[in-house]
Amino acid sequence: MMITSCLLSSLLLASVPQFAGAWSGQPTSSSPLRNTALSKDVATRRSFLAGLATASTLATVATSFPSPASADDEELIDCYFGCGCFWHVQHEFVEAERKILGRSDDQITSRAGYAGGKAGA
Incomplete structure (x- = not known):
């Protein structure tokens, strides 16, 4: 309503x-x-x-407002973000994990690296 x-x-x-x-x-x-x-x-x-x-x-x-949605007990999945300067973007994700999720340095899950491609190419 x-x-x-x-x-x-x-x-x-x-x-x-x-x-x-x-x-x-x-x-x-x-x-x-x-x-x-x-x-x-x-x-x-x-x-x-x-x-x-x-x-x-x-x-x-x-x-009349809907009740807040709750997350199901689903299996966690990996999510990959593709971008040019991945080192800079990793820093942004690390800062988001600290500020938004309140995580300490030991709890950070953001990683930088290459995804896909062929080894030795």
Whole structure:
């Protein structure tokens, strides 16, 4: 389920106090029912309903995201990357293993060398 831009902008504007008061029915200085008990009841009811609608919308959006995928217990495979200067690229893979995977020097699996070709050619 995707959030439409209209729904998103409505939620964002509702979170801003000056807009939230106007949308929830809370009395403003120009409201004829400014200080009456009726306007307070209406404002409270509308605020509650607006909060309930927002909560249900957010709950629906939160539950509509797919769960994270998990890797199966498959056999690991070797992957070869072909490029011109393989020594430089090995360094990039080593740095990626350190930074992204958090590996120490003893755990690095990146190797540089030739793949394919014919021996003695």
